[in-house]
Amino acid sequence: MQQxxxxxxxxxTPVDLLDREQTLARAQQAMDSGQPLRHTALNVAKLIKLExxxxxxxxxxxxxxxxxxxxxxxxxLKLFGVDKAERVAGVDLFLDVLALCARTGRRPYILGARQDxxxxxxxxxxxxxxxxxxxxxxxxxxxxxxxxxxxADIRVSGADCLFVAMPTPRKERFLNAHARDLxxxxxxxxxxxxxxxxxxxxxxxxxxxxxGLEWFHRMVKEPRKMFWxxxxxxxxxxxxxLKTKLSGRxxxxxx
Numbered sequence: 001m002q003q004x005x006x007x008x009x010x011x012x013t014p015v016d017l018l019d020r021e022q023t024l025a026r027a028q029q030a031m032d033s034g035q036p037l038r039h040t041a042l043n044v045a046k047l048i049k050l051e052x053x054x055x056x057x058x059x060x061x062x063x064x065x066x067x068x069x070x071x072x073x074x075x076x077l078k079l080f081g082v083d084k085a086e087r088v089a090g091v092d093l094f095l096d097v098l099a100l101c102a103r104t105g106r107r108p109y110i111l112g113a114r115q116d117x118x119x120x121x122x123x124x125x126x127x128x129x130x131x132x133x134x135x136x137x138x139x140x141x142x143x144x145x146x147x148x149x150x151x152a153d154i155r156v157s158g159a160d161c162l163f164v165a166m167p168t169p170r171k172e173r174f175l176n177a178h179a180r181d182l183x184x185x186x187x188x189x190x191x192x193x194x195x196x197x198x199x200x201x202x203x204x205x206x207x208x209x210x211x212g213l214e215w216f217h218r219m220v221k222e223p224r225k226m227f228w229x230x231x232x233x234x235x236x237x238x239x240x241x242l243k244t245k246l247s248g249r250x251x252x253x254x255x
Contacts, residue, residue, distance in 0.1 A: 006084075007066075009253040010077060011240070013050055013057070014066045015042060019086045023067055024096045030186040031106050031160045038063045038179050039188040041090045043070030045233040046168055048240075059172035062179075067093070071212025072234065076241055080252055087212065091193040091203065097161060097186070102129035109157055109184070111150070111174075112140035112165030113194040120198035135159035140166050147178070154182050161186040165194040 006017040018026070023039075030037035040063040050057045060066060068074055069090045077085040101108050110118060118139050126132045135157040138150055154162060162184040164171040171189040179187055195201040203209070204217030215234075219226040244251050 007255045008082070009255075010073070011047065011244075011251045013042065013047060014061060014063075015073070015077070015085075016065050016067060017082070017084050017086070018065075018067065018088070020088045020092060020096070023065070023088050023093060024100065026065060027093075027097050027161070027186045027188075028100055028104070031104075034185050036179070036184070037065060037186050038175060039065040039067060039093075039186070040172065040175075041067050041069035041088075041189065041191075042073055044072035044237045045070075045229060047073065048233040048236045049168065053169065056169045056172055059169065059176040062176050070215070072237055074212070076237070077252075079241060079245065080250065082252065089209070089214070090188075090190055091196050094163060094188070094190045094193040095197070097163075097188070098125050098132065099129050101161065102132040105131075106160035107133050107135035107158065108161045108163060109135045109154055109159035110137045110163045110165060110194060111154065112138075112163075112171070112190075113198075114141070115139040117195055117198045117200045118165075120200070121194045124197050124199070147174075151178050151181050154184065159184050161188070163188055163190045163194070165190050165192070167191060 008015055008017065026037060027039070040060055042060070050060060067088045068085060069087060071087055074085045074087050098108060100106065110122065113121065118137055122134055122137060136153065136159065138153065142150060162182060164175060164187070166174065168191070171191070175187060175189065192201060196203050202221065204214040208214055208217050215230055219230050
C-alpha cells in the first residue's frame with residue numbers, strides 16, 4: 001500500500017496533507033507507473049461514522065491516500081496546530097482526473113449512479129474534454145450475485161482509473177473487498193460527483209465553495225435528506241473537538 005510522506009492521523013484516522021495539485025500528481029503517477037493507488041475522501045460525516053463502524057474504519061485505513069474533503073476537517077486540524085491542511089473537494093478532483101485522462105490518453109471507468117444520470121455525466125465529460133474515451137461504465141443498481149461479473153468486466157476493460165459513484169459506506173465496502181482484483185491503477189470513490197457532472201444535482205456557488213459552505217447549500221437544497229445528517233454529525237464533531245481541546249489531549253499522530 002502506498003502512503004504519502006505527509007500522512008498523519010486525526011482521531012485515529014489517516015489523513016494525507018496534500019493540496020489539489022499534489023493529489024492530482026499522485027493520481028497521474030499511479031496511472032503512469034501502473035502501481036495501484038486507492039483514494040478516499042474524508043469529511044466530518046464520515047469521520048463521525050467511523051467512531052461507531054469498525055468495518056468502515058478498516059475500509060478507510062486500507063486506502064493509500066485519504067484526502068480532506070470538508071472544511072470541518074481543515075478547521076479541526078488547524079485547531080490542533082496543523083496549518084498546512086487544505087481541502088480538496090472530491091468533485092474537483094474527479095473533474096481534474098477526467099481532464100488529465102483526456103490529455104494523456106488514459107481511459108476511465110465509472111461504477112455507480114442511475115443509468116440515465118451516468119449516461120448524461122459521460123456525455124458531459126466528453127463534451128468538456130475532447131478526445132476523452134471511457135473504458136466502460138456500469139450503473140450502481142445491482143445485487144450481490146452481480147459483483148463477480150462487475151469485477152471481471154472492470155478488470156478486462158483495461159481502465160486506467162475507476163470512479164466509484166456510490167454512497168458511504170457502500171463504496172468503501174466494495175473497494176476494500178475488491179480493489180486488488182480490479183487491475184486498475186488509480187481508484188477513487190466519488191459519491192455524488194457524477195450527479196453534479198450530469199447536472200442532476202446543482203453545486204454551490206463559488207463563494208460558498210471557497211468558504212466551505214457547500215454542506216449548507218446541500219442542506220438547503222435537500223432538507224429532508226441532508227438536515228439531520230449535518231445537524232447530528234456537525235454537533236457530534238463540535239463536541240468531540242471541544243472535549244478533546246479542554247482535556248489537553250492531542251488527537252494527532254505523525255507517521
